[in-house]
Amino acid sequence: MGLQSDSALQAILLFPIHLVTWLYSALSFLPWYYMTGAGERKALSKREKARSTTGCAEGPYRSVDHFDSLARQDIPGKDTLDKLFEHAVQRFGPAHCLGTRDLLSDENEVQPSGKLFKKLIMGEYRWLSYNEVDSVVGQFGSGLAALGQQPKSSIAIFCETRAEWMITAQTCFRRNFPLVTFYATLGEDAITFGLNETGVTHLVTSVDLLETRLKHVLPLIPKLKHVIYVDQKKMNTAGYPSGLSIHSMQAVLELGTLPENMGRAIVKPQPSDQAMVMYTSGSTGRPKGVMIVHSNLIAGMTGQCDRILGLGPKDTYIAYLPLAHVLEMTAEISCITYGCRIGYSSPQTLSDQSTKIKTGSKGDCSVLRPTLFAAVPEIMDRIYRNVMSKVQEMNFVQRTLFTLGYKYKLEQIERGYDAPLCNALLFRKVKKLLGGQVRMILSGGAPLSSATQRFINVCFCCPVGQGYGLTETCGAGTITEFADISTGRVGAPVICSEIRLRDWAEGGYTSRDKPNPRGEILIGGPNVTMGYYKQESHDQDFFVDIKGQRWFCTGDVGEIYADGCLQIVDRKKDLVKLQAGEYVSLGKVECALKNCSIIDNICAYANSEQSYVISFVVPNQKRMMDLAKERGIVGAWEEICTHPDMEREVLKEIKEVAANIKLQRFEIPVKVHLTPEPWTPETGLVTDAFKLKRKELKDHYLHHIERMYGGK
Template identity: 60%
Template sequence: MKLKHNINPFLLHIINFVILVYSFLTYVPWYVLSGSRQAIAKSKQIKAKPVYHKPSSAYRSVNSLHCLASVLYPGCDTLDKAFKYARTKFENKKLLGTREILKEEDEIQPSGKVFKKVILGKYNWLTYDEVYTKAANFGSGLAVLGQQPKTNIAIFCETRAEWMISAQACFMNNYQLVTLYATLGGPAIVHGLNETEVSTIITSKELMQTKLKDIVSQIPLLRHIITVDGKPTTWSEFPKGIIVHTMASVQAMGAKAENVNKQRVRPVPSDIAVIMYTSGSTGLPKGVMISHCNLIAGITGMAERIPHLGEKDTYIGYLPLAHVLELSAELFCLSHGCCIGYSSPQTLGDQIKEGNKNTSIYIPIFLYYMGEDNTMEIMDRIYKNVMNKVNEMSSFQRSLFILAYNYKMEQISKGYTTPLCDSLIFRKVRLLLGGKTRVLLCGGAPLSAATQRFMNICFCCPVGQGYGLTESAGAGTITEVWDYTTGRVGAPLVCCEIKLLNWEEGGYYNTDKPYPRGEILIGGQNVTMGYYKNKERTQTDFAVDENGQRWLYTGDIGEFQADGCLKIIDRKKDLVKLQAGEYVSLGKVEAALKNLPLIDNICAYASSFQSFVVAFVLPNQKEITELARKKGIKGTWEEICNSAEMEKEVQKVLADVASSANLEKFETPLKIHLSPEPWTPETGLVTDAFKLKRKELTAYYLEVINRMYGTDKN
């Protein structure tokens, strides 16, 4: 979507003439020297094909039509072998970097949320050899504490170097690592720890004192708590029988000559590496059993899709390592000799004081996003922040930026690059992420086309999307770096194949023209073993075919386009049939509207007994307050949100955006409710990964729903 400018027509003609002359003079040398000719040719190639010529056939990457890939390096079929290989190859190279935190400050946002501003010091790096030694010692120390091979051990900790060291220790010794989000609530933590019967948990001082101390009495088998960052200040509150250790002391035990390699049993590919608890939108979290070969296959698929990754690249580790995408990405980078510098979401945008940005210090070259934040994807948040700053520019500056933006968007759509615009216009925006970012990838949540194109343009690098689930070890599809289309998630990775299953209720068939459509099924060695102690759900979501191939039923609806790339178009659970018979995909409605600056989050709702859609909206306080000022609507924040006039004004804006996004009239929310209260895991309205909990949101806003539909009993 092009941006609108208000530049003087005469000046516009002059600028366009200069651009025309510049393009004419530079086109030939640029085309010959830039490599774009080859990139354009690659972008037009077929990327995946059906294995057989029939509608129900699975699609495979053209690079794996005859055999799916499963091993990154010969003989490295388990995670401990992959790390040992990397340690030998990159022994003295930097691996894990932790930056000193000198000071923290709370910054209250207009919405009332509090972000941490941090004053940061220098980076302290550990080499591959140092990380390997620390992990080996820690694993041996755990054996001294009584940890046995193939038994469960939990990690409940923020993303940091010690998390990865702990994980590698478990992989080396064939301990089954149970992962829990640091943001999980008490009942979910208790459920995960008790279901897996862990006796040892690895955590941080902060999480031990803020969360674990309130629930340890509910975990009867717990015997050891290991803090990764030193001794806590208080010890007396823990029940008798629980011993608190530091990571350093356990490593010291393991480093003693008599304990080195104590009881070490190497894993085989089929052994469980991780039991990963997903933050489900309904009920208690489920533990997905992920084997060594599942993760090895997944990162093998990722490696083929990200070219030239190596020792010069730096990865920003800031997403939860308890999420399969972050864990897979870091294992993938570790296996290629990359540096991993640990960061946080607050240091990636404008939430940190100038001069202290993590990204400006270690200059990332490769960056992987999951695309989820507390109210929306981080990319979407950066997009809105930058566009707000553009709107604050002078008329001439804003018009010049918009002209450059529109010009580059046109060039990108043709597969061309714009080095002059990149260096003169977009340099400052690019510096938000360090200035040398080479690749941006998004997965875990859909990235809007407008935001994806914005990132392409302003950060001057490929911005792709991927698709995968915890149940597929994070692997499924990734767009190729020379694919500048939007709204697609790429072709199947070389480790797996994907087929589409007819879904009659939704009207999706793999015989549809021009593109086959249906429920996405993923098959391959990356498909996991199922759910821990949940045989019934495992049998529902997984199946094995006559050839022994394991398949995952994702519940997502996709379509394969002409070049073999997949597009996610719907989700079975989000489909509602209206009174007049039309089907509405709530996820589709939300995806079309969530990028509006007025909105921080949105939940669409539809009743089968009604003929229209309604929505609960978490408004952006700054934007809504400004709109209220323009419309003469006064009052407190709650009064503004509860104003019927304000609801109508926002609904008008939503309707305009819905129309431009090609939503049908019956899909466009006819009535909305503006929520003054934030949606957080603590409120129970979103998961710990900040995904919508539809059932809880519906119950919470039941009276509002009745009011909007005119069905309230009063």
């Protein structure tokens, strides 16, 4: 009876809404269509974006916008990174460049579990202009030179994303100091290996990383002579190796202002000079240092910027991803080149609901109100789950209106149109989660699900530029065009790159596949880097063709559509052959099962000596607790996750979702282990781009693997 009354109430409620919506659409569509150029955008979405230069299905495929040759630089004559920054200072001197929020106070907040959690109260952004950054870069360079740093000798940075990171980078570009970069989440063994492999004598870091990560391993790094910490505070230098000098960044800046140091000659870099050695956190094994020259980065950013319409001084970019990741670093340098301002943030302070923001205080997005926002899919998936969780908490009328508006706008977007009334009435509050002004979101690091992409399009009222690239290609490969309304694809080759497909017979992917050619993705162009630092055994992934062009073999498997756009469909390293001979793509299984509402993250695992797939799952806490309550299961979060009945409930939902998306029987995980702790870069189980580290996950859950496979 209750269900019938709910259905009747819903029908009564929806009729006038449907009527109003239909009338509004009928009256407003034609004026909106012509005033916003919707028809032109729809045509751009459907146009051919790239085609094969040879007419062969395997390619190479090149953008039709730069078909005759690959682009190498966007601004004539600016062929090194120091020239780009000099050009930006000349054009935008007094304008805001780099911004950092004031920390007003912090306090410990008691959590329901009894744990103390530090919460921050923060003020406004303080800005350095382009001219001021230029001055600091000059002083810091003179100070480093006074400390013995030589041109073409590497200097390392191991630091969180902040203005001082970018200042250090610009200093190194100007002085021809190759910059060695490390993720701030790298473990002690990895950072020790990298610093010793490159033999650096100078290191820039923060007090926190110096005291918690570096202090114990510094005796193992004998060539390191100078450590510069970027924080504006004093630190206790007791307990550090006697031959090591520790300086504050402020002290080095003051050293750089002394007359005898200001006059030191500056050796400018050439396009072929090494700009950096960028260590990847790596999803397997020890980190590899990718050698990148100035011309590589210039070409890569030329391709990226071509796909961001209207990039310029009116834009504000929020910087919170790791600057040691090529996506974030090239995004920030590109923003500086075109006069945008960059406000620094962190994942813990990004929004009003972020973990370190005191309740009632404003997160960084609310204060900065960015227009450009970059994210890895894991962060966008998290935003999607949080918003949809709030929707489920709405009352019946609110939830019905939101669902109706969402479906209506989704239909409009899939036709290439928009729904301005829904934007104004329903999605304004959701937009404010990111400040309310975001005009484009850039996604990279891993494939983004179609559901999450559409959610961003609908609720945040902006396009998602999904891209594909690697550190080895300076982050450039493909990016979706602004007007492209398709989902699940990563766009056409950018104007500095071209794409080839190489048959992978073992995996069943060839250029003869129908309806579209498939194969391993090879990326070629001036953005392809020079190989791995002192690890020649890995350089077989690079090759030079008969025309002298460098190529990188990605190990990813792609499919190229008739319009020249690429879709990532598999990864060679993710393919496992089961005991009965079936091939399982672990990445495909994980991507499919992330659509389960009860799953926040998942790692599929298969052993070739076994006949079935198993999985480790980070469950969604709210859904799990609600489900446990329904089943009469009580206990702490850790107890809920280890309860056998909850494992069975999660497996049941996995099987339902797998059946709907038509996974093969042998691809569906048969057993599951639920883990109460989320996987973050700090745990060492995922990279800084939130890619799974399969070896570390296998080692971490070895006991559970043996249990699920019937071992000890």
